[in-house]
Amino acid sequence: xxxxxxxxxxxxxxxxxxxxxxxxxxxxxxxxxxxxxxxxxxxxxxxxxxxxxxxxxxxxxxxxxxxxxxxxxxxxxxxxxxxxxxxxxxxxxxxxxxxxxxxxxxxxxxxxxxxxxxxxxxxxxxxxxxxxxxxxxxxxxxxxxxxxxxxxxxxxxxxxxxxxxxxxxxxxxxxxxxxxxxxxxxxxxxxxxxxxxxxxxxxxxxxxxxxxxxxxxxxxxxxxxxxxxxxxxxxxxxxxxxxxxxxxxxxxxxxxxxxxxxxxxxxxxxxxxxxxxxxxxxxxxxxxxxxxxxxxxxxxxxxxxxxxxxxxxxxxxxxxxxxxxxxxxxxxxxxxxxxxxxxxxxxxxxxxxxxxxxxxxxxxxxxxxxxxxxxxxxxxxxxxxxxxxxxxxxxxxxxxxxxxxxxxxxxxxxxxxxxxxxxxxxxxxxxxxxxxxxxxxx
Numbered sequence: 001x002x003x004x005x006x007x008x009x010x011x012x013x014x015x016x017x018x019x020x021x022x023x024x025x026x027x028x029x030x031x032x033x034x035x036x037x038x039x040x041x042x043x044x045x046x047x048x049x050x051x052x053x054x055x056x057x058x059x060x061x062x063x064x065x066x067x068x069x070x071x072x073x074x075x076x077x078x079x080x081x082x083x084x085x086x087x088x089x090x091x092x093x094x095x096x097x098x099x100x101x102x103x104x105x106x107x108x109x110x111x112x113x114x115x116x117x118x119x120x121x122x123x124x125x126x127x128x129x130x131x132x133x134x135x136x137x138x139x140x141x142x143x144x145x146x147x148x149x150x151x152x153x154x155x156x157x158x159x160x161x162x163x164x165x166x167x168x169x170x171x172x173x174x175x176x177x178x179x180x181x182x183x184x185x186x187x188x189x190x191x192x193x194x195x196x197x198x199x200x201x202x203x204x205x206x207x208x209x210x211x212x213x214x215x216x217x218x219x220x221x222x223x224x225x226x227x228x229x230x231x232x233x234x235x236x237x238x239x240x241x242x243x244x245x246x247x248x249x250x251x252x253x254x255x256x257x258x259x260x261x262x263x264x265x266x267x268x269x270x271x272x273x274x275x276x277x278x279x280x281x282x283x284x285x286x287x288x289x290x291x292x293x294x295x296x297x298x299x300x301x302x303x304x305x306x307x308x309x310x311x312x313x314x315x316x317x318x319x320x321x322x323x324x325x326x327x328x329x330x331x332x333x334x335x336x337x338x339x340x341x342x343x344x345x346x347x348x349x350x351x352x353x354x355x356x357x358x359x360x361x362x363x364x365x366x367x368x369x370x371x372x373x374x375x376x377x378x379x380x381x382x383x384x385x386x387x388x389x390x391x392x393x394x395x396x397x398x399x400x401x402x403x404x405x406x407x408x409x410x411x412x413x414x415x416x417x418x419x420x421x422x423x424x425x426x427x428x429x430x431x432x433x434x435x436x437x438x439x440x441x442x
Contacts, residue, residue, distance in 0.1 A: 022051075023051065023052045023055075024048075024051075024052065029048075029052065030071075032048060033045065033048065033071065033072060036048065037072070037075070037077055037080055040080060042080055042083035042084040042086070042087050043084075043087045045072065045080070045083075045084035045087070046084045046085075046087035046088040046091065049065060049068045049069075049084065049088055050088065050091065050092070052064065052068060053065055053068065061094075062098055062101075065088075065095065065098075065102060066101075066102060066105050069081050069084070069085060069102055069105060069106050069109075070105055070106075070109045072084065073105075073106040073109040073110050074109045074110075076110075078106060078107070078109075078110035078120065078123045078124065078132065079123050079124075079125070081106050081110075082103065082106060082124070082125050082127050082132060085099070085102055085103065085106070085127065085128075086127055089128075093332060096128075096332050097329075097332050099127070099128030099129075099131070099364075100128045100129045100131040101131065102128070102131070103124075103127055103128045103129075103130070103131030103132045103135065104131040104132070104134055104135040104138070104178075105135060106131075106132050106135060107124055107131060107132035107133060107134060107135020107136040107137075107138070107139065108135040108136070108138055108139045109135075109139075110123065110124070110132070110135070110136055110139075111136045111139040111140055111143075112139075112143075113143055117136065117140050117158070117159070118158055118159050120136050121133060121136045121137075121159045121168075121172070122159075124136060124171075125366075126167075126363075126365070126366030127365075128364055129360070129363045129364055130171045130174075130363070130366070133168070133171035133172065133174075133175055134171065134174055134175035134178050134210065135175070136175065137155070137171075137172060137175025137176055137178065137179050138175060138178050138179040138182060140155075140179070141176065141179030141180065141182075141183055142179055142182050142183055147179075147180070147183060147194070149197040152176060152180075152194060152197045152198065153197050153198055153199055155172060155176065156169050156172040156173055156176070156198070156203055159172045160172065163401050164400075164401065165400070165401075166202075166396075166397045166398075166400040167366070167397050167398050167400075169202070169203070169206075170202075170206045170397065172206075173198060173202070173203040173204070173205075173206030173207045173210070174206045174207065174209055174210040174213075175210060176194075176195065176198070176206075176207045176210060177191065177195055177206070177207040177208060177209060177210020177211035177212070177213070177214065178210040178211070178213065178214045179210075180194040180195065180207070180210075180211060181210075181211050181214035181215060181218070182214070185260060186214070186215060186218060186219075186260050186264060187260060187261055187262050188211060188212075188215050188262050188264070188273060188277070189262055189277065189278075190262075191211040191214075191215075192208060192211055192277065192278075192281050194207075195207035195208050195211060205284055208281055208284040208285070209284050209287060209288060212273075212281075212284060212285050212287075212288040213288050215264055215273065216288055216291055216292055218264070219264035219265050220295070265292065267296065270292070270293045270296050270297070270307040270310075271289065271293075271307065271310060271311060271319075272292075273285065274286050274289050274311070282312070282315060283315045283318055284318075286311055286315050286316075286318035286319045286321075286322060287318045287321060287322050287325075287356075288322055289308075289311075289318075289319055289322050290304065290308075290319065290321075290322030290323040290324075290325060290326040290356070291322070291325075291326045291329075293307045293308065293319075293322075293323075294323070294326055294330075299330070301323065301327070301341040301342075301344045301345075302344045302345070304323055304344075305320065305323065305344045305345025305346065305349075305353075306345070307319075308320055308323065308345065308349070309345070309346060309349075313439075316349055316439070317349055317352040317439065318352070320345065320349040320350065320352040320353045320356070321352040321353065321355050321356035321359075322356055323341070323342070323345075323353050323356065324338070324342050324352065324353035324354055324355060324356025324357035324358075324359075324360070325356040325357065325359070325360045326356075327341040327342055327353070327356075327357050328356070328357040328358075328360035328361055328364075329360060333360075333361055333364065333374075335374055335377050336377075338357045338374075339354075339377065339378060339379075341353075342354050342357055342383070343383075346439075347382075348439040349439055350382070350383055351382050351383050351385075351386035351387075351437050352386070354375075354378055354383045354384075354386060354387045354390070355386055355387065355389075355390040357374065358371045358374050358375060358387050358390045358391060358394075359371070359390055359393075359394055361374050362391065362394040363394075366398065368391055368394055368395045368398065368409045368412070369409075369412055371387075371390070371391040371394060372388075372391055372412050372413050372414075372417070372421075374387070375387035375388050375391060375413070375417060376414060376417075380416070382434075382437055384417070385417075385420050385434055385435060385437065386420075386437050387417075388413055388417035388418075388420035388421045388424065389420045389421070389423055389424035389435065389436075389437075390424060391410075391413070391417075391421050391424060392406075392410060392420065392421040392422060392423060392424020392425035392426075392427075393424040393425070394424075395409045395410060395421070395424070395425045396424065396425045396426050403427070406422075406425040406426070406427055407422075407427060409421075409425070410422045410425055410427065419432040420432065420435060423435055
């Protein structure tokens with residue numbers, strides 16, 4: 001029995017109570033997983049995960065599911081693991097809230113030294129904000145004997161696909177930011193400097209975002225990206241990637257604040273670390289700052305918006321955008337609640353809260369129709385117009401090389417949203433009336 005599978009079974013058994021579906025023993029569990037995987041039955045794999053973990057709650061439940069999907073994905077079945085995770089999320093809403101962390105772990109497990117990283121990367125999907133893609137990059141960078149400028153700069157060219165996909169390229173550059181943070185033991189300035197090895201502004205911005213996200217999530221009590229480091233380290237320690245222990249030097253532990261030169265958070269400054277990094281990184285930093293601000297004000301969106309109002313005026317909209325991203329994630333895309341939360345703060349900057357929210361809706365599923373459904377429910381006016389522009393921008397990222405696909409996607413919007421969507425998607429030579437929206441506009 002591998003250590004990981006033993007942990008999975010032991011954790012499930014620890015909370016045992018009377019049930020008609022008792023957890024399976026290690027050998028029986030592996031046999032059952034193999035049977036269901038052979039026939040591609042993701043729905044029944046999801047049910048099996050429930051049976052193994054249903055007696056648990058909180059952190060124990062999360063760890064049980066993480067270990068289940070690590071066991072499944074680690075046997076070369078990343079797409080099946082993602083399908084089972086998606087099926088499980090349809091049954092358990094708590095899984096949706098943690099979905100991005102689970103997909104990170106699946107991606108980390110999917111790639112092993114010696115594998116074709118491009119093939120493994122291509123096997124991921126956009127499920128739960130594309131965390132699988134980011135996890136593959138984390139694993140590749142942290143297990144592959146260190147990084148240098150040439151390795152980082154050339155990775156996204158290798159992975160972007162043919163024809164080139166802006167969407168996949170962003171997932172690559174964003175994943176590099178996560179990986180650099182882990183390699184550099186969460187030394188944020190050093191990680192951002194590594195992002196500067198990337199040649200294009202598009203790639204650098206994506207990488208900065210990954211680094212800031214890793215810093216924000218890993219510095220949370222019980223942050224789910226702690227699991228990324230744990231899974232990498234445990235995989236080497238348990239021999240599940242036998243013969244590759246030499247790479248363990250880059251498989252860092254959960255961040256220890258006492259060992260990090262650049263502190264991850266500052267409880268006295270809601271705008272930290274944005275207030276402490278170089279100017280070139282601040283615009284991207286504020287795109288990730290909303291969650292940190294909200295934690296400091298007990299998730300009071302009016303107070304969080306007031307904190308954003310202290311950000312530099314030329315990038316303040318990014319802070320509001322990050323509040324929208326957080327509103328979507330915290331409510332698990334509960335549209336009435338998101339609309340209420342984004343209706344706080346300075347009306348001049350509110351549109352960008354809706355931008356952050358709708359982009360998160362689409363990032364979770366990679367389906368622009370979900371964003372259009374959200375925008376329909378936003379009250380008419382500036383906020384709704386900018387919402388449809390944001391949908392168009394996401395469509396552009398998804399279908400950059402396919403103009404007809406962008407046209408078809410925007411055509412799903414209602415009549416009063418089509419032109420704004422088309423503008424965002426780069427299909428109009430000039431802006432329609434009322435666009436672009438700027439904070440100084442009436």
